Amino acid sequence: MKALPMKIAQIAPLAESCPPRLYGGTERIVSHLTEELVRQGHEVTLFASGDTRTSAELVRCSDIALRLNPAVRDHVPYHVAMLDRVRALADRFDVLHFHIDILHFPLIRDFADRTVTTLHGRLDLPDLKPFYAAFADIPLVSISDDQRRPMPPVNWVGTVHHGLPRDLLPFNDRPKGGYLAFLGRISPEKRPDLAIAIAARTGLPLKIAAKIDKVDEAYWSEQIAPMVAATPNVTYLGEIGDAEKAEFLGNAAALLFPIDWPEPFGLVMIEAMACGTPVIAMRRGSVPEVIEHGVSGFIVDDVDQAVAAVGRLGLIHRSAVRAAFERRFTVERMAEDYVEIYRTLPGVKARSPLLYVAGGETGLQVVA
Secondary structure, three states, rough: OOOOEEEEEOOOOOOOOOOOOOOOOHHHHHHHHHHHHHOOOOOEEEEEOOOOOOEEEEEOOOOHHHHHHOOOOOOHHHHHHHHHHHHHHHHOOOEEEEOOOOHHHHHHHHHHHHEEEEEEEOOOOHHHHHHHHHOOOEEEEEOHHHHOOOOOEEEEEEEOOOOOOOOOOOOOOOOOOOOOEEEEEEEHHHHHHHHHHHHHHHHHEEEEEOOOOHHHHHHHHHHHHHHHHOOOOEEEEEEEOHHHHHHHHHHEEEEOOOOOOOOOOOOOHHHHHHHOOOOEEEEEHHHHHOOOOOOOEEOOHHHHHHHHHHHHHHHHHHHHHHHHHHOOEEHHHHHHHHHHHHHOEEEEEEOEEEEEOOOOOOOEEEOO
């Protein structure tokens, strides 16, 4: 039996386009999810920046991605204006899926039971607890089970791990680089200093492809840049986009993920896995949910263990890394998980009972 398509709104952050030109994990996932939902036959409307590329109906809520617009100083007014448009059009949709943290909560009270909000960020900040306690009825989705740990009692309706298109990053069984890779942001919680320390002790080249946010410029100039300058086998490449990512990750001997914070998911881990590149990651946050120790990489507790793991990379079969990606982290699986959640929402059931058409039959079966 085939489920009838749904009318779905996806509400993305405006900081980056969907997909982003460079860095931007949340917007990248929103883009992949939107395109897969369209491919599966759903009627999808995407609220996003004007430079977004999508096969869904696009509601342009800013001229370009806000991070790329030098005239923009404050992102909040743009998001509030977007939410006014979402609210005005809300009756068009069976379900509304938000990816913008917390701004929309007071505005969706009347139709919250046909919304889901995926929380993409860290939830251990003390100011968040009273907020989520005040909105304990809003349906929430976590991107890992570990992400939920700091939260007060709330209305969790599911955990959905991120997924990527199978053909986005090609499998590379014969990497040519012989280097370790660090990809993401230069920030204290991402610990590029530990990546440099690991490379220094192993003697392997380390290539760092990472953005530097304004808030982290002092950290870069005072701590990381001097380390890069003092370590001959370390190269800083700057921020890269999707076009360079396949070659950068695919030719690496391993991705270093030496985080020191409760990482909610870590998209770069499954990007590396898609290329067949094993991941050496610190045991923090979602890492044990994503990496299968000894299969898709190694989970370590300190620099000594990370250095030892580099020496054991020959035990990892890149085909097994790719197989782990295809088994667990495809966009098809992610979209199917979300649609299953959408169909269980009380407001969706009340508004549009789930109708299924049995193949070859003329009747309709109503499924509660």
